[in-house]
Amino acid sequence: MGLTYTVKKSKAGRLGYRITGIVFLMLGIAGAVLVWKVPNMRFLVIAVALMAAFYGIYLIRASLRQQAYDITYEFTEEHIKLKLHNKEVVLPYSEVTGLQWVEPSPDLDYFIIQIKTGKKQYVLHFSNNRTYGEKIYQYLSERVPIS
Numbered sequence: 001m002g003l004t005y006t007v008k009k010s011k012a013g014r015l016g017y018r019i020t021g022i023v024f025l026m027l028g029i030a031g032a033v034l035v036w037k038v039p040n041m042r043f044l045v046i047a048v049a050l051m052a053a054f055y056g057i058y059l060i061r062a063s064l065r066q067q068a069y070d071i072t073y074e075f076t077e078e079h080i081k082l083k084l085h086n087k088e089v090v091l092p093y094s095e096v097t098g099l100q101w102v103e104p105s106p107d108l109d110y111f112i113i114q115i116k117t118g119k120k121q122y123v124l125h126f127s128n129n130r131t132y133g134e135k136i137y138q139y140l141s142e143r144v145p146i147s
Helices: 011-037 042-064 130-143
Strands: 003-007 071-075 079-083 088-092 098-102 110-117 120-127
Touching (some): 071 130, 120 130
Antiparallel strands (some): 003 071, 071 079
16 A cells, blocks of 8 residues: 655745845845945945855755655655655655654644654645545554654
8 A cells, every 4th residue: 555645835935035045145246246346344244245145045055955846755665755856766764763743733734744864854744634644644653663
């Protein structure tokens, strides 16, 4: 028996991150140019410009990470197969280091399943689909060897 679940991510969200990142990067570059034109308060302008540029680069990188795209999870008997936007990754259950059920509020029909593997963390969020989410969590908890 295998289960499949797709976590949808918004293309508009990725685009928003990229546009905001580019704006901050351009502000950083403009601040560096401003230092040459107006030498007063050089240290302050350079510090703000560097922070803006680095934050812009951070936002652009965040929009390109694999968790920013749709991920389809296929749960089989021996592994989890992740279908990413540009490749497929096979994750054996023996590599899973953490499995957690997170329910922010019992009043809401929303919860999260977190799957941790080393430094990576995969988040499956369920809204108005509690029975299927519980089925996936039960399926995973039977196969993941967490002590």
